[in-house]
Amino acid sequence: MDSERFVERLPEVIGRIYDCALDPGLWSETLAEIRGSLDFAHAALTLQALPHGGVLLNVASGIEGPWLRRLTNYGPEIVALWGGPANIAAAPLEEPVLLSEMNPSAVDGSGDTNRFHDEWHKPQGVIDLAAVGLARDAQSLATLSFARHERHGPIGAQERESLHRLAPHMRRAITISRLLDARAVAAATFEGVIEATHTPVLVIDGQLRVLYANGPALALLDRRDPLRIAQGRLATSLPQATQSLAMAVARGAIGDADLGRGGMAIPLRGADGVARALHVLPLRGGTLRAGLVSEAAAAIFVSSAGPPPAGAGDLVGQLFALSAKEAEVFQLIARGLTPGEAAAEMGIAVATVRTHLLRIYDKTGTRRQADLVRMAASLSLSPG
Structure with a gap:
């Protein structure tokens, strides 16, 4: 993989991802480009409507016809391969997860046999999977997945970081695509789409x-x-x-x-x-x-939207796209704890808390801990 070249082209790729939100027909070409650039053998993007399970989007890249048709025979086995429904539900959205880490026995052969792995992965030389959850709510379920062939070796940090950087843009594109009905996406211009x-x-x-x-x-x-x-x-x-x-x-x-x-x-x-x-x-x-x-x-x-956030910390996390750890630091600082006290409660280093604080300041446009306390107080009192 020419990682430097892919990083240089990242803005261009992200731009095409956003075009896909308005024209789903572009997903196939865009997915193929991402897959090829990151040395993955296969890629798949699925979007299902809940609770009835209807398929809204199903795009595959690099999977030959006969193998693609056989995929529908392995629904339960695919879920089991990732360790079951609870394991899948616990995976954070927008964060690339590897099968080799999430359920190592499924890859190294030390666990129970899995028909999907034995009949579909092994014959094609697939040694690992990377998956990114893009939506998991009452309305829909969306997943982006990539398969790694043995000739390219293990999935590395660079591939993972690239997927991490692409994930929020993929999620936004999928979310916006869900909001547009068939009449809209058939329009030839953006003005036609939104009208x-x-x-x-x-x-x-x-x-x-x-x-x-x-x-x-x-x-x-x-x-x-x-x-x-x-x-x-x-x-x-x-x-x-x-x-x-x-x-x-x-x-x-x-x-x-x-x-x-x-x-x-x-x-x-x-x-x-x-x-x-x-x-x-x-x-x-x-x-x-x-x-x-x-x-x-x-x-x-x-x-x-679903139920509103339960507290000021959750609300700030959604408003300013804080990570889970940043939201936790915000809540502790807003309660009046010092960075040292917050570090002790979280079981992490003070330096790590201070790093999280710097990111919180940047994302929220604040400068001091007192600003965060005032923000939490105003949100707690806000009528909505």
């Missing part, structure tokens, strides 16, 4: 000025809850959500790759008690995304 969908969509510039809104979005703005125009700019019912949105749009305006995990499922809750989420799609790159207004920086998709 055809029943999902509220707003196009904004880098200063959060609304340049375009489809019918459902205009209806939300007319109600002024949970979205409204304030001083000419898009605002939400929660100031911290507006801040999170502004930061995500600013990063996305730099380039698709710079958005990272920000701007994904920003939580909102209006006076009507309905939980919603904002999803940011950068508009600077791509082909289908171009052609609306030259000043357009991002499209904001408004979706329904």
